[in-house]
Amino acid sequence: MTAMLDTKPDTANNDAGAVAETSPQRQLYRHADLKRMLDPQSIAIVGASSRKGSFGERLRANLGEYEGRVYLINARYDDIGGEQCYPSVSALPEVPDCVVLAVPNEAVMAVVEECAGLGVGGVVIFASGFAETGHPEQVAAQQRLGEIARESGMRIIGPNCLGFANYQRKARVTFSEYPVSRPLTTTSVGIASQSGALSQSLAQAIERGVSVSHTISTGNSSDVDVADLVAFLAEDPGCKAIACVFEGMANPRRLIEAAEIAKSVGKPLLIHKIATGEIGAAAAMSHTGSLAGSDAAYRAAFRRAGVIVIDDFEALIEAACFFAKAPPPKAEGVAVVATSGGAAIMAADKAEIHGVPLPQPSPSVRAILEAHIPDFGSANNPCDVTAQVVNNPESLWACGEALMSDSAFGAVVVPQPVAFAPHTPRIGAFSELSQKHGKITCNVTISEWLQGPATQEAEENAHVAQFRSMTRCFATLAQWQQRDARLRRGARKLERLTATSVADEAAELIRRAGNTVLAESESKQVLDLYGIPVVREILAQSGDEAVAAAQKVGYPVVLKVESVDLPHKTEAGVIRLNLGNETEVRKAYDEVMANANKVEPQPRINGVLVQPMIGAGVEIMVGARMDPLFGPLIVVGMGGVLVELLKDTAVELAPVTRDEARDMIDGLKGSRLLQGFRGSKPVDMEVLVDVVCRLSEMVSDQRELVAELDINPLICSENRIIAVDALIVRT
Secondary structure, eight states: OOOOOSSSOTOOOTOOOGGGOOOOSSSOOOOOHHHHHHSSSSEEETTOOOOOTTTHHOOOOOOHSSSSEEEEEEETTETTEEEEESSSSSGGGSSEEEEESSHHHHHHHHHHOOOHHOSSSEEEEEEOSSSSOOOHHHHHHHHHHHHHHHHHEEEEOOOSSSEEETTTTTEEESSSSSOOOOOOOOOEEEEEOOOHHHHHHGGGGGGTTOOOOEEEETTTTTSOOOOHHHHHHOTTTTEEEEEEOOOOOOHHHHHHHHHHHHHHHHOOEEEEEEEOOOOOGGGGGGGGHHHHHHHHHHHHHHTTTTOOOSSSSSGHHHHHHHHHOOOSSSSEEEEESSSSSSHHHHHHHHHHTTTTTOOOOHHOOOOHHHHHOTTTBBBBSSSEEEEGGOOHHHHHHHHHHHHHHHHEEEEEEEEEESHHHHHHHHHHHHHHHHHHHTTTEEEEEEETTTTTTHHEEEEOOTTEESSSSSHHHHHHHHHHHHHHHHHHHOOOOOOOOOOHHHHHHHHHHHOOOSSSSHHHHHHHHHHHHHTTTTTOEESSSHHHHHHHHHHHHHHSSSEEEEOOTTSSSSHHEEEEEEEEEEHHHOOOHHHHHHHHSSSSOOOOOOOOEEEOOOOOEEEEEEEEEEEEETTEEEEEEEOOGHHHHOOOOOEEESSSOOHHHHHHHHHHHGGGGGGOOTTTOOOOOHHHHHHHHHHHHHHHHTTHHHHHHHEEEEEEOSSSSSEOOOEEEOE
């Protein structure tokens, strides 16, 4: 074996993400597969050093409190600091669980091969200069590391990584300045990240009192990736919630599989995804294709797997700590008890924004509040106990007890406008109340003294969640309630709506279409097979035929040029609406044909579709597209010409259940229009839900043939829901 050099590894880029991932598809690693490496009884440092600042020296110092056995390896030394130093891994008195390589790039491969031959549990590689460089020889070297891992069963983290910290075992297996170990609580958060720097950033929450069980980053993911880390933490008993920073991966379904493991054991998984750009949206032909981009697909997949998506990185640890502490909500309502009228109003504002109900207290509870609150306070919810509690703290405890006992409330929010010493006993008092009633207290520090008195006490308390933002508090409460509603709903119940033979008939229609973009009438034939109501229409080749068709379908009518080269007819000026007589039809026919013939290059024209004019209603867009990572997606949004302007849409993986379709519709900002608005009649929601489900079934069946699909608009009224325009784009 080559002697280990006492030099710093090449780590110019120690914050690599998914771009350097070279692992092929494989089975997910579970807790048992990673236990020897991430929960080691013994650790060997290859490249141990006494040189100040070297990675080997830093790693040795970081393992000062480690509860297992540490072996130093460097052929240049007999001992380091009085500890025996071995020339190689083979020379150790035992096969170590975890070997950490603090060596230059060129020395990595030989050590990894030696470790694999010995049966080492896992290897952590700090050195960079592999696939992240883009150079073929470095990419090949990283691929070889992955092959060694798969052939030997020895796990590898890295290369180009910061390592990990297992705070349960006081094993800080990193050269970086991770926070030192502190006593853990029963509500510890585990951190999994592709980015080493961001994992370390999150781990610094330890400094303000947060209990962290693990901090693990993957670097280039030659073997172990972020999905494996999530699966490991999901099955680790010392981790109560998982905070994950995720960029992307070639096969994200493995992360979804890991999320399902967390869901199955009841462990909250919170993901903050970076790199959320909508790649490919600009090239989409349909409205759906431009609206359901990569980020929407990830969110849909995460939602299906029970993942809690956190949009702001700064909110990730706060929310994870809350979910590690909070029991299931006993009620949707939240009570606010504040010592400041302004803070109470702020809480009410944020509750409304995030849809968190603040019901009023019961009469018996209100009587208690009124007995302890001055006339210039408020016994409503939000409850303003006023600053008088400084002189009479018992009144705050009495009000807190009353609100906690009210069955309308599942949580109590306690804003702290000013940080000062008297807040400290409040943490203990509300903790006792939370424990007694099986509810959670949210202590919201809105003072700019972000780590002033009582904040650490709140972080360390198992029954009090600490927030440093009112909006983040109520956003988290909303997600808590939404997660509980999904869990109570139980397993998905997906029912087939059409005969299986329909899938074959529809596939044949799509294959027979001569163009990549199906004509409107061809698209509607496919939809009709799936029981989706479509408007009646007749294709006319002349003004006379258009008049005859109008008389047959009944006035008023709509004229549309049918051309596979004109997928967006409004923009091309080839639609005329609400035509009431023969004269108007002839004029409209000439106009739309003239406009179509002005388009360059010259479009292929089948003729003009004549359809009955459908009465007014709420216009909805229902569409679908094939995502390269997740497969078929179903999209629902407010339709018509404003669909892309408003971008009021909901996206789910197809096919969807009736509950999921209903959630999509209810989640639209414009959903109030469907419920009846300013005198209009409510839409038949069950029929609309049925249409969404049927379209999702269709796109799931035809995933190999259909790239994009639009029904826009689907006109919805009290007595009728009907598709008046449709577009299918083949793969």
